[in-house]
Amino acid sequence: QVQLVESGGGLVQAGGALRLSCADSVGSFSSYDMGWFPQALGRGREFMAAINRSGLKTTYADAVKGRFTVSRDNAKNTVYLQMNSLKPEDTAVYSCAAAPSRIILSRTPVGYVYWGQGTQVTVSS
Numbered sequence: 001q002v003q004l005v006e007s008g009g010g011l012v013q014a015g016g017a018l019r020l021s022c023a024d025s026v027g028s029f030s031s032y033d034m035g036w037f038p039q040a041l042g043r044g045r046e047f048m049a050a051i052n053r054s055g056l057k058t059t060y061a062d063a064v065k066g067r068f069t070v071s072r073d074n075a076k077n078t079v080y081l082q083m084n085s086l087k088p089e090d091t092a093v094y095s096c097a098a099a100p101s102r103i104i105l106s107r108t109p110v111g112y113v114y115w116g117q118g119t120q121v122t123v124s125s
Helices: none
Strands: 005-006 010-013 016-022 032-039 049-051 058-060 068-073 079-082 093-102 119-123
Touching: 005 010, 005 093, 010 079, 016 032, 016 119, 049 068, 049 119, 058 079, 079 093
Parallel strands: 010 119
Antiparallel strands: 005 016, 016 079, 032 049, 032 093, 049 058, 068 079, 093 119
């Protein structure tokens, strides 16, 4: 099992950058694929990015390709989301989640069994 805590959210102007972190405090972090899921006000949780347990495979939503980068440091039990060229439509609560390792990375919340509390990202225009 894992216990996930996100950090790094905040208020930023359009075009700016933020780096989100998600750290595991208790479990077998390196055994899990990790994903990032934003939820905007009035909308459901959406897929944004995922990385497999070794860090060798990543996948992204089309809207963030070329702007966001997911990475992980298993020695630190932490997954990151580097967000560049932020847009107001990126505003959301960003949650990280852990899924049992799969050959193909999951692009849906289904299958992610451990979730962090979320961190707010607000992009002003």
